[in-house]
Amino acid sequence: MLLCDIGNSYAHFFDGKRVWKESLEEFLDKYFNEKLYFINVNQKLKDRLKDIKNWINLEEYIEFKTTYKGLGVDRKVLCLAIEDGVGVDAGSAITVDLMVKKEHKGGFILPGFKAYEDAFKEISSILDKGIDFSVNLNSLPKNTKEAISYGVIKSIVCLINDIAKGKKIFLTGGDGKKLLPFLENAKYDEKLIFYGMKKIIKDRLC
Amino acid sequence: MLLCDIGNSYAHFFDGKRVWKESLEEFLDKYFNEKLYFINVNQKLKDRLKDIKNWINLEEYIEFKTTYKGLGVDRKVLCLAIEDGVGVDAGSAITVDLMVKKEHKGGFILPGFKAYEDAFKEISSILDKGIDFSVNLNSLPKNTKEAISYGVIKSIVCLINDIAKGKKIFLTGGDGKKLLPFLENAKYDEKLIFYGMKKIIKDRLC
Known part of the structure; x- marks a missing residue:
């Protein structure tokens, strides 16, 4: 079973064993004829994805209760995977969501690390140093x-700890691992989103 | 006495009574023949400022002890003004510095609010919402x-409170006022930098 998580920078794949990423320019043609399950947050690709016969959009099958309006499908799926604790997805943006006993309590968004670096570069060449x-x-x-x-790093860590209040922190996303040394009671798993996707398939499509 | 604080977005002026800002494109010609004291962090303007006869660069007269390497002149001057407490300058970037009994202990830098907004806009149109x-x-x-x-806002506030640990917080800069409702033991004064500049003039040029 092939799973695909389409973001604003890359498409990430999981075949049950391995996770890998493909560029947004190439992945559509490359996997066009394969059967796969996907979620997508990329607005630019939305219409094109509708036309691919063998690709199943899991967004249509998600059952997720929250009072949060407009929660991204990737955040919903991550929350389904963790059930209880704080879910942090660090990629182009950093999303942080609190789940208490399978209930979504809210969450916040910060720029991703690269976006911070680019922002500093834009402000002044003196600030174009990168994050150490x-x-x-x-x-x-x-x-x-x-x-x-x-x-x-500390402003992000400070706010994650503030929402977690000692609860378990689940890190994922391309940059999730970078936060691990700075957080207590945290673990990193690049497959979290895919575990959530599998749960939807098991509960609603099998 | 005319004072001028040149940043990466604007030049701010103080004539002893009023503070106002001028665009970086216009202020050089407009005040070319006036006598004024300035500080500048704008790398692009550095060379042009050397040639203006009546303009005195206060950077050359600052006496400021710190183990921090490469501290911007605007941060030094702000720290001279506050002497004890946390100095926060919220403009293109947000700089935060800790002073304990006239001694600089270090500080950190975050993007300014507009830079955060632009960063979100770059990541995805869905995140192009502006800060409320x-x-x-x-x-x-x-x-x-x-x-x-x-x-x-909360990630910035969290880190400012962490460095302040109850000490007085001094806010300045174009966006400094926006942080005021979120911080305890804080005050906003758009003239802080100019008070620091005046101190240098009094101590070293009079």
């Missing part, structure tokens, strides 16, 4: 690169 | 606009 993930968050920064790295 | 400063930080977001506003 080896920065020490327990000591105040002493140069520009540290100041940027500390600012970005 | 009336958002409630005590209740989890229930839609995309709230999720973005909560994420940006």
